[in-house]
Amino acid sequence: MALLLEGGTVITQDAQRRALRGSVRVEGARIVAVGDVRRERGDEVLDCTGKLVLPGFVNLHTHSPMTLLRGYGDDLLLEDWLQRRIWPAEAKLTAELTRAGADLALLEMLLSGTTSFADMYFFTDSIAQASLAAGMRCWAGFPLLDFGTPECPPEQMVPRCEDFVKRWLGHPLVTPVVAPHATYTCGPGTLQQAARISRQHNVLLHTHCSETRGEVYDVQAKHGARPVEQLARNGCLTERTLLAHCGWLTKEEVRSIARAGAGVAHCPVSNLKLATGGTMPLPELLAAGTRVGLGTDGAASNNTLDVVETMKLTALLHKHHRWDPTAIPAQVALDLATRGGADALGRSDLGRLEPGAQADIVVLDAQAARMQPMHDPVSQLVYAARGTDVETVLVQGKVVVRDRIPLTLDAPRVLQRARDAAHRLVS
Amino acid sequence: MALLLEGGTVITQDAQRRALRGSVRVEGARIVAVGDVRRERGDEVLDCTGKLVLPGFVNLHTHSPMTLLRGYGDDLLLEDWLQRRIWPAEAKLTAELTRAGADLALLEMLLSGTTSFADMYFFTDSIAQASLAAGMRCWAGFPLLDFGTPECPPEQMVPRCEDFVKRWLGHPLVTPVVAPHATYTCGPGTLQQAARISRQHNVLLHTHCSETRGEVYDVQAKHGARPVEQLARNGCLTERTLLAHCGWLTKEEVRSIARAGAGVAHCPVSNLKLATGGTMPLPELLAAGTRVGLGTDGAASNNTLDVVETMKLTALLHKHHRWDPTAIPAQVALDLATRGGADALGRSDLGRLEPGAQADIVVLDAQAARMQPMHDPVSQLVYAARGTDVETVLVQGKVVVRDRIPLTLDAPRVLQRARDAAHRLVS
Numbered sequence: 087m088a089l090l091l092e093g094g095t096v097i098t099q100d101a102q103r104r105a106l107r108g109s110v111r112v113e114g115a116r117i118v119a120v121g122d123v124r125r126e127r128g129d130e131v132l133d134c135t136g137k138l139v140l141p142g143f144v145n146l147h148t149h150s151p152m153t154l155l156r157g158y159g160d161d162l163l164l165e166d167w168l169q170r171r172i173w174p175a176e177a178k179l180t181a182e183l184t185r186a187g188a189d190l191a192l193l194e195m196l197l198s199g200t201t202s203f204a205d206m207y208f209f210t211d212s213i214a215q216a217s218l219a220a221g222m223r224c225w226a227g228f229p230l231l232d233f234g235t236p237e238c239p240p241e242q243m244v245p246r247c248e249d250f251v252k253r254w255l256g257h258p259l260v261t262p263v264v265a266p267h268a269t270y271t272c273g274p275g276t277l278q279q280a281a282r283i284s285r286q287h288n289v290l291l292h293t294h295c296s297e298t299r300g301e302v303y304d305v306q307a308k309h310g311a312r313p314v315e316q317l318a319r320n321g322c323l324t325e326r327t328l329l330a331h332c333g334w335l336t337k338e339e340v341r342s343i344a345r346a347g348a349g350v351a352h353c354p355v356s357n358l359k360l361a362t363g364g365t366m367p368l369p370e371l372l373a374a375g376t377r378v379g380l381g382t383d384g385a386a387s388n389n390t391l392d393v394v395e396t397m398k399l400t401a402l403l404h405k406h407h408r409w410d411p412t413a414i415p416a417q418v419a420l421d422l423a424t425r426g427g428a429d430a431l432g433r434s435d436l437g438r439l440e441p442g443a444q445a446d447i448v449v450l451d452a453q454a455a456r457m458q459p460m461h462d463p464v465s466q467l468v469y470a471a472r473g474t475d476v477e478t479v480l481v482q483g484k485v486v487v488r489d490r491i492p493l494t495l496d497a498p499r500v501l502q503r504a505r506d507a508a509h510r511l512v513s
Numbered sequence: 514m515a516l517l518l519e520g521g522t523v524i525t526q527d528a529q530r531r532a533l534r535g536s537v538r539v540e541g542a543r544i545v546a547v548g549d550v551r552r553e554r555g556d557e558v559l560d561c562t563g564k565l566v567l568p569g570f571v572n573l574h575t576h577s578p579m580t581l582l583r584g585y586g587d588d589l590l591l592e593d594w595l596q597r598r599i600w601p602a603e604a605k606l607t608a609e610l611t612r613a614g615a616d617l618a619l620l621e622m623l624l625s626g627t628t629s630f631a632d633m634y635f636f637t638d639s640i641a642q643a644s645l646a647a648g649m650r651c652w653a654g655f656p657l658l659d660f661g662t663p664e665c666p667p668e669q670m671v672p673r674c675e676d677f678v679k680r681w682l683g684h685p686l687v688t689p690v691v692a693p694h695a696t697y698t699c700g701p702g703t704l705q706q707a708a709r710i711s712r713q714h715n716v717l718l719h720t721h722c723s724e725t726r727g728e729v730y731d732v733q734a735k736h737g738a739r740p741v742e743q744l745a746r747n748g749c750l751t752e753r754t755l756l757a758h759c760g761w762l763t764k765e766e767v768r769s770i771a772r773a774g775a776g777v778a779h780c781p782v783s784n785l786k787l788a789t790g791g792t793m794p795l796p797e798l799l800a801a802g803t804r805v806g807l808g809t810d811g812a813a814s815n816n817t818l819d820v821v822e823t824m825k826l827t828a829l830l831h832k833h834h835r836w837d838p839t840a841i842p843a844q845v846a847l848d849l850a851t852r853g854g855a856d857a858l859g860r861s862d863l864g865r866l867e868p869g870a871q872a873d874i875v876v877l878d879a880q881a882a883r884m885q886p887m888h889d890p891v892s893q894l895v896y897a898a899r900g901t902d903v904e905t906v907l908v909q910g911k912v913v914v915r916d917r918i919p920l921t922l923d924a925p926r927v928l929q930r931a932r933d934a935a936h937r938l939v940s
Contacts, residue, residue, distance in 0.1 A: 153882075153885075153886075154886065155888075156885075156886065156888070156893075156897065157886075157887070157888045157889045157892035157893050157896065157897065158888040158889070160842070160843055160889070160892045160896060161828075161838060161839055161842035161843060161892075162838060162839065163838060163839060164838065167838075190882055190885065193882040194881075194882035194883050197881075197882060198883075355829065357833070358829035358830065358832060358833040359828075359829055359832060359838065359896070360832075360838055361832040361833060361835070361836050361837050361838040361840070362836075363833070363836040385897075388896070389892070389893075389896040389897045390883050390896070390897050391883075392883065399826075399829075401588075401786075402782065402785035402786055402826075403785065405785060405786060405787075405788040406784070406785040406788055406790070408788070409788050409789075409790040410788050411588060411589060411590060411591065411594075411786065411787055411788040412588055412589065412590060413788070415587070415588035416587055416588060453928065454621075454624075454901075455580075455617055455620040455621035455624060455924070455927070455928065456621050456624075456625075456817050456818075456819065456900075458580075458583075458617065458928050458931055458932060459580075459581065459583065459584075459931055459932045459935035459936070460584070460932075461582075461583070461584045461585040461935065461939065462584045462585070462587070465584035465587045465588075465816065466583075466584050466816075469584065469587060469786070469815070469816035469817070470583065470584065470812075470816045470817050472899050472900070472901055473883075473899070474881075474899055474901040474902075475901075497882070500882070501880065501882065501885050504885055504886055505885060505886045505887075508886035508888065509886070512888065
């Protein structure tokens with residue numbers, strides 16, 4: 087049996103026409119037809135009249151359980167924020183509390199149209215299990231840090247990471263990822279182990295890179311190389327690498343990332359909120375052919391997991407930074423949030439509405455006053471839409487949100503458990 | 514009879530405690546008690562359990578009918594945008610089309626919690642009438658430009674402006690404003706007439722000021738003075754002045770604005786989208802004691818009229834600009850969007866929840882996944898809330914939106930008329 091999303095404005099993302107009036111047919115987990123598609127006998131039909139039909143968003147960098155610390159310590163200097171707020175709270179984490187935070191994040195992300203996310207956090211199995219239960223695609227990063235994590239002491243980290251990777255390899259929804267935290271928290275030994283796991287099991291290596299000036303300075307002072315070079319020296323800059331932030335890149339580093347074929351996650355909301363100062367050279371990275379997507383970062387530094395918001399800020403920030411209103415037009419921002427993120431994850435079958443692609447689809451209400459009139463659907467999506475306009479969400483052909491109601495998560499229960507968990511962390 | 518907004522988290526904006534659990538009692542148009550208020554016999558009660566209760570937002574600079582051109586010509590250079598898109602469309606404007614655009618703007622603003630707005634656009638009577646019908650507070654700016662407007666030729670502009678001002682003076686909801694467009698579109702003669710009308714009738718003078726580098730350069734070249742000085746020379750810089758944008762101010766201009774006692778409307782979303790380049794010296798203006806509020810600008814350059822979005826970008830932009838996460842904390846952003854805007858309009862009885870203030874009140878749902886947990890209500894409001902979280906809105910003690918349903922506007926009819934009007938403008 088097929089599902090027909092009928093009669094909407096389909097965001098096709100092709101160069102000639104940005105959108106078309108038409109339908110999308112889904113069979114099983116896949117899209118089989120887009121455009122002028124007729125209803126067939128036995129089709130389940132979802133009426134999309136007056137709505138936008140688009141690919142699910144890819145959140146390319148987040149720390150999902152940090153929803154528990156949303157708004158806990160805003161507007162502080164980075165050191166105060168980490169030392170007085172975040173680290174003391176994180177020290178109390180357990181697998182159960184992590185799950186409560188991940189569930190809250192999944193609820194928020196699904197309701198705002200995100201269908202895939204690249205995560206990095208402790209108690210990674212809890213996050214993977216939560217994603218599986220919610221029916222959402224997760225690239226679950228197992229973090230490595232020289233000084234250990236609340237989940238495991240330094241000496242157990244690499245074997246447990248490798249064990250995690252082996253257990254989840256090949257799963258259709260949860261993809262294991264090795265996640266050395268950053269070059270200022272991982273010495274060469276840790277980086278080399280991460281590189282080995284990534285190479286040996288052919289899994290993504292997700293790391294923070296050049297987020298702050300201080301980090302670049304410290305890594306240069308300690309290792310005689312800036313973060314990009316330090317990653318490269320230790321085998322961590324390959325086509326399996328995903329670099330988050332990249333706010334302080336040189337032109338040579340842009341070329342080096344492009345040569346290696348690494349992907350990049352742009353997190354402008356977090357960068358502005360934490361005042362990291364640097365503006366990622368997004369046009370240069372795109373011109374160099376680098377695969378770039380958008381990330382929200384964790385909710386403690388954003389404070390939402392809303393890719394729709396991030397799309398708009400991406401377009402705004404780069405126009406502002408270059409005094410050029412033609413920089414990062416709406417179409418580019420939308421592409422980054424969907425196919426760009428998917429490509430950075432090595433998945434050309436996600437993030438687009440095409441025959442053969444996975445049926446990760448968002449149906450978005452376009453009848454709010456804010457969304458009318460509709461001179462240009464792509465402009466509206468990027469500059470006027472809100473995550474709250476998302477009505478229905480499919481992942482892998484399954485409806486996970488229908489008419490703003492989550493079907494795979496018990497919202498009141500998720501909210502109550504998250505409140506309880508947050509209370510335990512900060513009290 | 515009184516209305517009791519009972520049992521919410523009340524955003525008090527006082528220095529000691531940012532919010533309290535309590536209630537707000539409204540009698541007629543005014544707030545009479547805030548905090549530990551008991552229910553009395555005959556009270557109408559609005560249950561606010563689990564919700565935030567805050568002052569209605571003030572949108573301090575917009576061009577409401579431009580909703581009709583939302584998304585029409587995004588991502589273009591300013592010249593192309595104005596000459597190929599905006600001006601040809603505006604030339605077709607009529608009072609009827611303007612009303613359709615204003616109604617759409619009012620619907621959008623009320624639904625996202627804005628209760629007062631300072632406007633500037635042609636067919637100003639249509640906008641004033643629309644606001645009156647919607648039950649929203651409008652500072653209706655009658656525009657003056659040397660080359661005339663679609664509404665009237667140059668020679669009729671000043672008398673018609675003065676006539677407009679006289680007719681609306683003293684109205685409780687609609688306040689007339691004289692609005693010389695800018696120093697690059699109004700010569701000394703027009704500015705002096707505007708200054709005279711403002712002085713003679715004691716009305717606000719609303720103008721664009723130092724939005725772009727090009728404007729500052731051109732005005733300096735033509736008049737031998739930068740825009741702030743050019744306004745001052747012609748009597749247009751007083752405590753009745755409202756300056757929009759101010760992206761390219763010198764330190765001397767900051768002092769000059771403060772000395773004059775003028776108010777300023779900060780429009781960061783529009784400034785970034787149009788890539789005007791300059792960042793308003795907001796901390797300096799505040800330190801100098803200037804009354805500053807937030808504006809969305811028109812929907813053609815934003816593309817929403819959502820003050821909640823503008824609050825967040827205000828905090829983010831200044832942190833980023835100064836590499837300082839403590840710049841413009843959440844409390845300041847919220848204050849700008851409410852009492853700051855009200856003060857800039859000369860109305861200390863708006864924009865705050867205090868006994869004696871006008872009952873312009875927003876009740877905001879705080880149960881979305883994105884809004885939980887609630888470590889700090891003010892942080893949540895600025896960094897996580899969306900305009901779509903607004904549930905109920907009061908203006909002057911009257912409920913104009915209840916449970917997200919507009920009571921003073923017929924939403925489907927407003928949407929259809931706006932679509933039709935937009936079609937006529939661009940076809």
